[in-house]
Amino acid sequence: MRGAFSRPSFWGCVAMTGAFFLDQLSKWLIMNVVMDPPRTITLAPFWDLVLAFNRGVSFSLFRQDTQMGVWILCGVSVVISLFLLFWLFKAPTKLLAIGLGLMVGGALGNLLDRLQLGAVIDFLFFHWHQYGFPAFNLADSAITIGVGFILLDNFLASRRSSE
Numbered sequence: 573m574r575g576a577f578s579r580p581s582f583w584g585c586v587a588m589t590g591a592f593f594l595d596q597l598s599k600w601l602i603m604n605v606v607m608d609p610p611r612t613i614t615l616a617p618f619w620d621l622v623l624a625f626n627r628g629v630s631f632s633l634f635r636q637d638t639q640m641g642v643w644i645l646c647g648v649s650v651v652i653s654l655f656l657l658f659w660l661f662k663a664p665t666k667l668l669a670i671g672l673g674l675m676v677g678g679a680l681g682n683l684l685d686r687l688q689l690g691a692v693i694d695f696l697f698f699h700w701h702q703y704g705f706p707a708f709n710l711a712d713s714a715i716t717i718g719v720g721f722i723l724l725d726n727f728l729a730s731r732r733s734s735e
Contacts, residue, residue, distance in 0.1 A: 580663045580664065580666045580668065580669035580670075581661045581663065583670050584660040584661075584663060584666075584669030584672050585673060586673065587669075587670040587671075587673030587677060588657075588672075588673035588674070588677035588680075589673075589677065591673070591676075591677025591681065591710070591711065591714035591718075592677040592678075592680050594710055595677070595682075595709060595711040595714065596681055598695075598709065598710045599709060599710075602621070602693065602695045603623075603693065606695075607621070607623040607695070610623045618698055619698055619699075620697045621695055621696070621697070622694075622695055622697045622707055623693070623695055624693075624697075624707040625691035625692070626691055626692040626707075627641075627642075627690065627692075628645075639690070642686055642690050646683060646686050646687060649679055649682070653676050653683070656675050660672040660676065665725055665729070667724060667728070668721070668722060668725040670718075670721055671717075671718040671719070671722040671725060672718065672722065674715065674717055674718030674721065675714070675715050675718035675722075677714055678710075678711035678712065678713070678714035678715035678718065679715065681709075681710070681711035682711045682712070692711075693709060694706075694708050694709050694712075695707060695709060696708050696709060696713075
């Protein structure tokens with residue numbers, strides 16, 4: 573049993589599962605508790621909770637208002653997630669596996685939203701005066717942090733190979 577805990581893929585699966593469940597729990601709380609009824613809740617001068625439905629990908633790019641468009645985005649998400657999951661099980665380091673796990677967990681969280689609602693639930697809105705960053709969710713955060721871990725792992729690997 574001890575051997576399983578030392579494998580990078582184990583920690584990647586833990587990260588994937590955690591990201592997925594935290595994302596879904598946060599969205600359930602937003603939809604059923606916090607935003608009932610929908611409104612803007614100011615948490616700080618630069619941070620609001622909102623309720624937004626993103627029918628596109630990042631920053632609402634490639635917005636899809638048709639059922640066919642939703643299925644295409646879901647299909648692309650599944651293909652990318654499978655590729656990342658395959659990479660996760662081949663990952664040589666825990667940092668890389670965790671980064672990949674965060675990305676897959678986030679992608680699956682957003683995929684489930686798309687399948688259930690035809691859109692992704694976003695609720696974190698950061699702004700400064702009239703400038704605002706598009707609303708996002710914990711899945712998006714997990715994906716971003718996962719990319720950061722992959723870049724950090726790549727940087728550390730290049731330093732190890734040069735020494």
